[in-house]
Amino acid sequence: MPEENTEELVALATDAYVYGCPLVHGLSTVDDFMQTGIGPLPPTPFNRFAHSEQQASPRTACVTVDHDTVHSVAHLDLSGGPLLLHVPDTDGAYYVLQFVDAWTNNFAYVGHRATGTAAGDWLVAPPGWSGGVPGTVRGVIDAPTSVVCVIGRNVCDGPDDMGRVRALQAQLTLTHVEPGTHRTGLPAPDPDVPEPLRFFERLRVWMADFPPSAADRAYQDRFQPLGLLEEGPSPYVSVDHPALVHALTEGLARGRARVEEAGRSSAAGRGWEMDPHLFDYNLDHYGVGALDSPQWRIEDRESSYLTRAMVARTWLWGVHGYEAVYAHTLRDADGERLNGAHSYVLRLDRQPPVGAFWSMTMYDVPDHRLVGNPLGRYSIGDRTPGLVHGEDGSLTIHIRRERPADRAAAANWLPAPDGDFRPVLALYEPGPEILDGVYEIPALERAGGGDGSGRTER
Template sequence: MELRELAADAYVYGFPLVFDVGQIDRFVREGVGDLPGAPFNTFAHGKHLATPKDEFVSVNNDTLYSIAQLDLSSGPVRLRVPDTGERYYVLQFVDAWSNNFAYVGKRATGTRAGEYLIVPPGWSGQADVPVIHAPTAVATIVGRIACDGPDDLPNVFALQSGFTLDGQPGNGIPDVKAPQDLLFLERLRRWMAAFPPAPADQDYAARFAPLGLLDGRPYTSAAPEILAGLADGRERIEQTMKAGHQAPVNGWDVNPHAFDYNLDFFELGTLDEAAWRLPDREQSYLVRAVSARAALWGNHGYEAVYPTVRVDSDGRQLNGAHSYTLRFEELPPVGAFWSITMYAAPDYYLVDNPIGRYSIGDRTPGIQHAGDGSLTIVMSHEEPADTANWLPAPAGDFRPMMRLYMPGQAVLDGSYRLPPVVRE
């Protein structure tokens, strides 16, 4: 295989590791958004529901985040979770390669208080609590706690204090310095050595020896064809991301299998079933790279599904110059809750509006159902006479996103179809 083609494959294979570990380092050093920087093995807690001031792509307005970066190189870390009184929450465990390898929370383990021991690769000790084996020495816990609006914030703050970690950090992340054109290669070389691929990937990773990725020597230069191959790999990810995964249904892009690339590590709360594993290992590398690029740290579909819609029932781009309705004859089947959040296009930020409503769903106070049980959501820029079921839209193009937490089987198998957005 030519170096250029090999380098393209290496970029696709290694992008999730480089991007994920880079974000771990960012969270530890400086934090993100309203989440402050926090040392390894310490939770950083969000303190407000997102508003248009939080300019993050498709930011969540349903939950508060509690995120911890784990360093297990010195040994196990003990996790304690509080009793949330049936309130929905999820702690999602993600390894350095962006694989979701465990879940703790309402769906996976219930909402009672509990303790768990998170252990590093190769650990073989004894424990008095359930053990979660991490595939890599650094990992991430992405916590989401349901919040029913500003008045509910104090209750969530009280719960956040009950999520704790005990364990001393160790080696952390190897520091990487290299010229900008060599930085990806050097990060991949160093971080692949520190956080090795899954055993079943070892032969595939060994193919990259001609690129110098398996050497103990830092990059001081790289052949032009290798650098061109990295650009090819980057473009492959971008083009696959733009192409989408499957045909929309009533205009909605519903893909519960965007995070099925973990084929090796199934710990507490995961479903080790063929339906949730991609059948082609090599194809899974591209799916993993695209998911990391578009939605790093997204949940498996059995935990949450995130349908999006950009067009109305006639295939026209949604735009605030018009008024639209979304009529649910049957409400989305979920075990926790559902919502629709409004985002302006093309940046996918929340939309400022006169009533301060950024999402609407089954927990929205005052939402009105028809006598037959159906529910009609109104999406428009102009304020309607009755705002009970109004989801305010920007003046220009927009893209709503649904969030279905603990989706029912009918969502996962496609037998439940979201209704189209109809222009009035």
């Protein structure tokens, strides 16, 4: 291995961490999913769907868990050939299947916005596949990598709606098109690699098995001095190059710090924070339902690597902004932290312009979990029954701990916890006004009481 200036090697290893973090973190999550499951989803092998059996609740062990939709997740192994995906007819109800490659790039969508809600079959093909396409399929989804994550979301309007959702889940199937050998797990890194170097061992092994786009391969060629392009036995089991060991361990630390800094928010503003372009780091591969437009691409490739790494660490498998955006806030209109010791109102002169639906979900801080309450209401939105609107069509949402005494305020009540909290406003299929910033979400205003009169019903 050629000698390099130590600081140059450290800088190179730092870049390698930022570049490879999404691959390592994403596939490590896939491996954990298949072994132990994630949250309410049970451990599930390749090429089978795992389904949530109920809406999320405060008992769900996930951070900022989605309460509007119920998840179905499958990890596909296409090394043995394509798979046939069947989707049921949802009769107009919102759903989306999001396709994510091994590098965490969103490259295709099937569902309400992208392809409609009718039943049909889709062929999911591996890289370089050129076989015959059955005439019955609606289309071909060309995968950039041989392992693909499919993240499904079905809208659910409460416990009484779960029967409908479960019936749809049962019709969501994957079938092998050709006979072949399908692996049961991911390529295994060498277990004898010392712990401080295991990130780079995973990166080396998985980078070889799941090559990225040609442009990315040209970038990763820079990492040759780090041993990341070596094939065969691991170069990290017994390293006799002290400068390299130092560069890898220091680069790992600096890379993590760079990614954490990129994801840090001051949280000092008075309004809502929202970034419709947080997931625009896919620059090379656009399949069914993915928008191939400069508007949805990060212009600078190296900047895209940092954004992709930050998202992989903080919001893995989120969707493009044109599918859904999420606004959140920690402060009221005066810049003060939101806290259950006070009451707040959100006044919407007109509801958010969306193509599907919107809702606001309550999470506590710092755990970012759903907030238990006697009403069993964890979110409120345009699908919430019994909301009371003003004569001009406006909507006032009341956010507080205790149920308001006023009947209209109680109908529009989103319960808050005792301490600090963080509401998240989910906007599914946001309209141009949201994406362009023309529609502004009003800040939460502190009120004297949950019903505007200071009265409380206990």
